[in-house]
Amino acid sequence: MGAQIPEVRSTDELRERWMKPEVISGSEILLRSLLLEGVDCVFGYPGGAVLYIYDAMYGFEDFKHVLTRHEQGAIHAADGYARASGKVGVCIATSGPGATNLVTGIATAYMDSVPLVVITGNVNSSLIGSDAFQEADITGITMPITKHSYLVKDVKDLAGIIHEAFHIANTGRKGPVLIDIPKDVSANKTLFEPSTEPVILRGYNPRTVPNKLQVDRLAQAIQEAERPMIIAGGGVVYSGGHEALFEFVGKTGIPITTTLLGLGAFPSGHELWTGMPGMHGTYTSNMAIQQSDLLINIGARFDDRVTGKLDGFAPHAKIVHIDIDPAEIGKNIATDIPIVGDVKTVLEIANKEVGRAERADAWRDQIKQWKQEKPYTYTDSDEVLKPQWVVELLNDSTKGEAIVTTDVGQHQMWAAQYYKFNQPRSWVTSGGLGTMGFGFPSAIGAQMANPDRLVISINGDGGMQMCSQELAICAINNIPVKIVIINNQVLGMVRQWQELIYENRYSHIDLAGSPDFVKLAEAYGVKGLRATNKEEAERAWQEALDTPGPVVVEFVVRKDENVYPMVPQGATIDQMLMGDAEE
Amino acid sequence: MIRHTISILVNDQPGVLQRVSGLFGRRGYNIESITVGQSEEPGLSRMVIVTIGDDKTLEQIEKQLYKIIDVIKVVDFSLKPMVARELALIKVKAEPSERPEILGVVETFRASVVDVGPASLMVQAVGDTDKIDAMIELLKPYGIRELSRTGVTALVRGNV
Numbered sequence: 001m002g003a004q005i006p007e008v009r010s011t012d013e014l015r016e017r018w019m020k021p022e023v024i025s026g027s028e029i030l031l032r033s034l035l036l037e038g039v040d041c042v043f044g045y046p047g048g049a050v051l052y053i054y055d056a057m058y059g060f061e062d063f064k065h066v067l068t069r070h071e072q073g074a075i076h077a078a079d080g081y082a083r084a085s086g087k088v089g090v091c092i093a094t095s096g097p098g099a100t101n102l103v104t105g106i107a108t109a110y111m112d113s114v115p116l117v118v119i120t121g122n123v124n125s126s127l128i129g130s131d132a133f134q135e136a137d138i139t140g141i142t143m144p145i146t147k148h149s150y151l152v153k154d155v156k157d158l159a160g161i162i163h164e165a166f167h168i169a170n171t172g173r174k175g176p177v178l179i180d181i182p183k184d185v186s187a188n189k190t191l192f193e194p195s196t197e198p199v200i201l202r203g204y205n206p207r208t209v210p211n212k213l214q215v216d217r218l219a220q221a222i223q224e225a226e227r228p229m230i231i232a233g234g235g236v237v238y239s240g241g242h243e244a245l246f247e248f249v250g251k252t253g254i255p256i257t258t259t260l261l262g263l264g265a266f267p268s269g270h271e272l273w274t275g276m277p278g279m280h281g282t283y284t285s286n287m288a289i290q291q292s293d294l295l296i297n298i299g300a301r302f303d304d305r306v307t308g309k310l311d312g313f314a315p316h317a318k319i320v321h322i323d324i325d326p327a328e329i330g331k332n333i334a335t336d337i338p339i340v341g342d343v344k345t346v347l348e349i350a351n352k353e354v355g356r357a358e359r360a361d362a363w364r365d366q367i368k369q370w371k372q373e374k375p376y377t378y379t380d381s382d383e384v385l386k387p388q389w390v391v392e393l394l395n396d397s398t399k400g401e402a403i404v405t406t407d408v409g410q411h412q413m414w415a416a417q418y419y420k421f422n423q424p425r426s427w428v429t430s431g432g433l434g435t436m437g438f439g440f441p442s443a444i445g446a447q448m449a450n451p452d453r454l455v456i457s458i459n460g461d462g463g464m465q466m467c468s469q470e471l472a473i474c475a476i477n478n479i480p481v482k483i484v485i486i487n488n489q490v491l492g493m494v495r496q497w498q499e500l501i502y503e504n505r506y507s508h509i510d511l512a513g514s515p516d517f518v519k520l521a522e523a524y525g526v527k528g529l530r531a532t533n534k535e536e537a538e539r540a541w542q543e544a545l546d547t548p549g550p551v552v553v554e555f556v557v558r559k560d561e562n563v564y565p566m567v568p569q570g571a572t573i574d575q576m577l578m579g580d581a582e583e
Numbered sequence: 584m585i586r587h588t589i590s591i592l593v594n595d596q597p598g599v600l601q602r603v604s605g606l607f608g609r610r611g612y613n614i615e616s617i618t619v620g621q622s623e624e625p626g627l628s629r630m631v632i633v634t635i636g637d638d639k640t641l642e643q644i645e646k647q648l649y650k651i652i653d654v655i656k657v658v659d660f661s662l663k664p665m666v667a668r669e670l671a672l673i674k675v676k677a678e679p680s681e682r683p684e685i686l687g688v689v690e691t692f693r694a695s696v697v698d699v700g701p702a703s704l705m706v707q708a709v710g711d712t713d714k715i716d717a718m719i720e721l722l723k724p725y726g727i728r729e730l731s732r733t734g735v736t737a738l739v740r741g742n743v
Contacts, residue, residue, distance in 0.1 A: 139598065140598075140601065143598070143601060143602060143605055144605060144609050147650075147652075148652045149598075151597070151598075168652060173650075201652060202594075202655050203593075203594065203651070203652050203653055203654050203655045204652050325650070326646050326649070327643065327646035327647050327649075327650055330639070330642065330643075331643060
């Protein structure tokens with residue numbers, strides 16, 4: 001194993017070579033600034049407006065540039081890199097169509113608070129606004145989906161802007177920052193003076209340390225609660241607060257559900273963990289939220305897929321909300337105890353104050369009973385492959401230790417349900433935006449960030465076809481991602497809704513005409529395997545694990561399988577359709 | 584739902600107006616008027632936005648505004664003693680026979696006539712929104728040809 005990631009040179013060596021004041025071009029400033037920020041890998045696609053930048057990259061070996069086959073692949077890869085590492089993901093694209101091809105990826109990162117620095121070229125400053133060839137107002141287009149953006153007017157500003165962009169992307173509530181560099185700015189020369197001074201911005205001071213009074217109120221509320229419940233989200237992972245969370249749960253003995261983006265923030269084998277909440281969450285999580293008298297939200301944002309019908313969500317609960325972004329507190333759910341701060345910092349402070357929820361013994365028994373009585377279930381078959389069984393196979397064979405990326409739809413929910421994560425940054429999925437085409441390229445980024453870990457990308461046959469061209473970069477760079485395609489020959493989640501809500505009117509969901517995925521893999525020089533029953537599945541999967549490079553494994557499953565439980569849209573989350581488990 | 588006058592101190596950067604107005608647009612907040620100009624500090628502009636919403640909406644507006652990197656400070660003036668003013672230019676149809684009457688209205692509102700045409704007068708009025716509204720009502724019967732209002736700008740009274 002081991003993708004071709006660059007040898008990490010010592011910082012001293014780099015510093016000596018690059019980090020001295022020197023008159024250089026904007027393009028060289030960009031590259032040196034990226035090194036200064038600790039970047040070891042960028043994903044990109046050249047074009048007219050970034051020719052100077054790519055010219056400066058010629059022979060530049062201090063970070064790796066991965067040439068994707070579509071800008072969308074580049075930004076999803078940068079996103080997967082960031083989610084799986086905690087570092088800022090970087091991608092580069094040219095002006096106009098290059099830049100607009102990034103839009104879906106930027107929105108994906110924005111919705112899930114993923115730190116990216118997105119570099120786009122633009123036409124010459126003198127041509128901006130003239131509808132020049134390959135001109136697009138990318139800062140304007142992306143304004144609603146970036147945390148911040150810059151159009152660089154003068155090469156003298158470039159180094160400072162890059163330094164600021166990294167700071168903004170990876171602090172506070174993280175997110176994508178776009179830097180648009182006109183072609184002349186990338187060519188012009190100026191004195192580069194490397195700076196690692198802390199960035200000071202008057203309008204940007206994220207509050208990390210919580211108000212002590214609110215933390216005391218939380219401790220008090222825990223003392224009084226009879227049915228306390230924790231809902232933990234992506235904020236735990238992003239702040240590195242998983243250990244503090246583990247200690248918090250240990251101290252208080254409060255049951256915990258983790259949202260889709262929170263999976264991995266808490267070990268799934270723990271007796272107080274109830275699985276995921278929401279539309280396809282566990283019976284236990286949803287019932288526990290609805291019956292709780294104290295709901296402690298730690299770094300989640302009360303997304304509509306979690307809350308179901310807002311009016312009627314956790315009707316008996318006092319709400320505590322811990323979030324780095326004050327705007328999330330009170331946005332969807334009225335909050336009794338607002339705690340603004342970095343999740344890790346808040347939990348570390350809280351851990352000194354909180355004690356065991358003494359009055360919740362009966363509640364803990366109730367949770368245990370629900371967990372036993374109502375786990376995720378499906379009807380297995382020896383005739384056909386069941387997608388849930390496939391995910392269980394992946395989980396059992398890797399003991400929950402792999403990094404898993406997914407696309408969007410049924411397979412995503414089954415992966416979330418049946419893969420049992422034990423550590424953070426092991427789960428890469430597009431939660432907020434629900435971006436099809438994300439699953440496979442994000443795995444490439446995750447693997448680049450973690451060359452020594454097993455990375456499994458779980459996709460449907462629909463989403464796989466939205467970015468399958470990136471098989472080329474797996475092949476050429478020997479990026480050993482295990483690419484799983486759960487092929488049910490339809491757009492499964494749409495099919496499920498059409499069955500359950502649109503009275504079996506299956507409108508335009510048949511994916512007939514899809515390629516032979518084994519041959520598609522082989523066309524790129526990637527090993528391809530197919531399984532249609534359990535025996536073949538076990539054999540193919542083992543072969544994939546034993547193969548050092550990238551492998552595509554197609555599991556052919558039946559098309560009419562549904563994801564359960566399911567909370568119909570508009571219902572409260574205790575009104576679940578239980579599917580096969582329905583009595 | 585009450586009317587709020589929000590003062591926003593922002594970096595004088597290209598695109599900052601778009602960032603602020605875009606936020607209002609995409610999150611469905613209402614803008615009744617918006618004014619932008621220099622502030623007391625070089626490099627900073629003051630925007631004054633008049634909006635209508637309930638307390639929860641106003642809380643969100645303030646929090647969302649603070650997420651814009653170029654926004655330095657947000658203050659809801661409605662909760663404080665403030666001076667709010669706008670300026671209106673009103674071109675009103677005015678035959679010579681009607682002029683004395685119109686001038687009477689102008690005088691009452693301490694407005695002024697800034698241009699005289701063969702059959703019209705241009706009136707300049709400064710005041711709070713209610714005063715300008717009232718003046719416009721009184722001039723309507725004569726026939727308003729054109730109307731341009733600046734929108735509200737405001738400051739808090741005293742040493743706040």
